Amino acid sequence: MAFHRLQILNRQIQPNSLVEMAPSTTSPSSPILSSSPIDVKHPDLVIRQATIPERHQTWVINKESWAGILSENAYYLREAHISSQDLTRNGGITYWILVDPAAPCDGACPQSPDHILSACEAIRKPSLIVRQDGEVEEVICWCIGSVYTAERHRGKGYAKTMLQLLGHQLKEFRDPSDPKRANLRVGFSVLYSDIGKKFYAKIGWQPHQSSHISFPAKLPSSVSSAKVKNVLKSDLRALCAADCTHVRRLVTRSSFPAGLKARCVQFPTKEVMDWHHAREEYIGQYVTTKAPMIKGAWAAITQGAEYPPKEGSEGLDAVWAIWTHDFGLKKLVFLRLHIPPIDKSNQDAAHQALRQVVISAVREAEAWGFKEIISWNPTDATENAVASVFGKESEGGYDLVHREMDSIASLMWYDREEGSEEVEPEGIEWCVNEKFAWC
């Protein structure tokens, strides 16, 4: 299998044999992987970080597919805007292109764009790995997106070559821009395939659970208003901090079923949510002149639950959703649905709280003229709450969709250095695999 082959090759390579990575993303002489240690179709080609003119050129090339409802210029501005958020600035996002080093190519010259054979980007996310033996490791995850080959270059193996090189190279691409995080290992990389499950699996990104629940943005007449607190931008810091504390405890304390070697998770941080919201606010203002103010809904499970949660809290006394507005597809999408552990003592109250959050999401979607609400990889509790509002799936109340072609959550695992235990990709659980982790 290609995956195992890459793993073996990873072990043979000393980190120093890779050209040292600089944080700069602007120089045409950005470092490159001088020769490929991987068996690729185009061993003479290399990947390197795109210069600023080249970045722009990749947007010119891919706008046909991804500008959506934005005009050409608005699309370029959107891409620049979301690349300057807390999550993405200072090397948080890196832009990669596949080029022929032998071909004359001036990185500052977008007038000769043919030298970009394929392109993509990668966003750095704070993450955690927990192993079967209880070891907990803070890591970086690179989230790869915007994989694109210009039409005239397609079908020649360029995307595949670029991704094979990048998947390998990201393993050693730590965090040059932040001294506090410089020592963090890259534990895994992810991408979200819109071309099914096979292409990326063949080169090492294994498909994981990719389902969602979809319910209509119209309440049955019998359902009354929701009793929730609207989540505003200013509340996100406290909510995300509590949720990250909760997620950390969840993945570190839950027992490991037989066969499971390791768990990994991206943290649902405020910076991650802000990046999604920068995108929705930009498109919202472009399309409607208004940016959505309501970022989610919070409902108490116990009396006296505090809003927003106090510092150090795990938020176990409440349920909340943080969502994003998709103006192109007219959907409200849950980025994260925080549900504390449910047992007999809190199940009725948790159900009621979750139901209120569902109802308020419908109200929000309705207010924007949207058609549906989406929540990725829903739990039974979520499904029950939706069913309590809309009726059973079998009666058309909602849809539970197992995606086969689009947004397939796919993961490449990076084993540690030689001598450490190797983890098979099928022994990995990707926890809290919800929309916030997408890029």
Ligand SMILES: CC(C)(COP(=O)(O)OP(=O)(O)OC[C@H]1O[C@@H](n2cnc3c(N)ncnc32)[C@H](O)[C@@H]1OP(=O)(O)O)[C@@H](O)C(=O)NCCC(=O)NCCS
């Ligand atoms: C998908 C894409 C990046 C492939 O680029 P490419 O340089 O032509 O890819 P390669 O030549 O390396 O590999 C072609 C492989 O991609 C597969 N592929 C291409 N488009 C596909 C599609 N729409 N659905 C499924 N598979 C597809 C081919 O079947 C082929 O598979 P094979 O290696 O098993 O024969 C390119 O078609 C593209 O830019 N498409 C539009 C944007 C897009 O969909 N990007 C991917 C987002 S996840």
